[in-house]
Amino acid sequence: MIISPWLLGFFLLILGPIIASLYFSFTDYDLLSSPNWVGFDNYINILTNDPRFRQSLTVTLIFVFVSTPLKLIFALALAMLFNTGRKGTGFFTTIYYIPSIIGGSVAIAVVWRIIFGRNGAVNELLQSVGLSGTNWIGNPDTALSILILLIVWQFGSPMIIFLAGLRQIPTELYEAASVDGANRWQSFKGITIPMLTPVIFFNLIMQTIGGFMIFTQAYLITQGGPMDSTLFYALYLYEMAFEYLRMGYASAMAWILLVIIASITLLLFITSKKWVFYESEGGKS
Numbered sequence: 163m164i165i166s167p168w169l170l171g172f173f174l175l176i177l178g179p180i181i182a183s184l185y186f187s188f189t190d191y192d193l194l195s196s197p198n199w200v201g202f203d204n205y206i207n208i209l210t211n212d213p214r215f216r217q218s219l220t221v222t223l224i225f226v227f228v229s230t231p232l233k234l235i236f237a238l239a240l241a242m243l244f245n246t247g248r249k250g251t252g253f254f255t256t257i258y259y260i261p262s263i264i265g266g267s268v269a270i271a272v273v274w275r276i277i278f279g280r281n282g283a284v285n286e287l288l289q290s291v292g293l294s295g296t297n298w299i300g301n302p303d304t305a306l307s308i309l310i311l312l313i314v315w316q317f318g319s320p321m322i323i324f325l326a327g328l329r330q331i332p333t334e335l336y337e338a339a340s341v342d343g344a345n346r347w348q349s350f351k352g353i354t355i356p357m358l359t360p361v362i363f364f365n366l367i368m369q370t371i372g373g374f375m376i377f378t379q380a381y382l383i384t385q386g387g388p389m390d391s392t393l394f395y396a397l398y399l400y401e402m403a404f405e406y407l408r409m410g411y412a413s414a415m416a417w418i419l420l421v422i423i424a425s426i427t428l429l430l431f432i433t434s435k436k437w438v439f440y441e442s443e444g445g446k447s
Contacts (some may be wrong), residue, residue: 183413193407199401199436205418214393215415217390218398219395222396234362234366238362239323240387242354244321244326259321260320268382275380279297279300285298299383302389305392306392309384312383324365328354339352359437377396377397377400380392380393399412402415
């Protein structure tokens with residue numbers, strides 16, 4: 163009786179839509195008429211005859227592989243700064259965490275579009291020092307970089323996780339290293355990074371998966387433009403499903419995305435055996 167509501171929600175809201183999506187991926191379905199079974203045609207067309215699919219996948223992969231490392235490096239640097247225990251650390255930790263809370267909101271996306279527009283604050287600042295700006299959002303060469311900058315700015319969540327991990331490292335290790343003559347870089351390289359690898363691995367997995375899901379910011383700021391330079395996978399999938407009413411095609415895209423994310427996650431888990439340090443296993447990964 164206690165778990166019945168959970169089971170009901172699981173079957174109706176999770177398992178049911180998953181099975182329905184898999185079925186629709188093998189059909190030609192426009193939401194207005196009955197699905198028409200087409201077998202693997204949707205998958206074949208996506209993989210062999212859709213240049214916008216390849217563009218969306220390329221844009222998303224570039225975004226993930228650039229923004230994720232930058233975000234983690236920035237988060238780790240701030241976490242190490244706040245781990246020094248200086249006065250006001252709690253206040254500044256809260257301040258820097260705020261972008262993670264509001265960063266995905268519609269308001270921030272709109273503000274970001276205004277700031278980096280042709281007449282936005284960034285160009286006004288550049289002009290004040292004698293430099294000429296550009297339409298950062300409307301330029302195919304810079305639009306994706308602006309969205310990467312927005313995501314990196316939302317570094318609060320991984321920063322908090324890094325901070326928790328740093329506070330679990332025994333101070334005796336640093337004291338012993340200091341006695342042996344190790345400098346800060348050597349302590350960071352020999353103690354901090356190895357002891358923090360489980361946390362790095364966790365953040366890497368979460369941020370990588372999150373990177374493939376980016377939608378709101380691109381939809382509100384660039385809508386995939388200019389010239390499809392910010393056509394993310396989730397945005398293209400949305401267009402297929404709800405603008406062109408090609409639900410079967412979009413369902414097939416969703417399953418392809420699932421396979422891509424699962425493959426990259428599996429690869430990260432396999433490679434983690436080489437570089438993730440678990441203290442409970444005596445240093446063996």
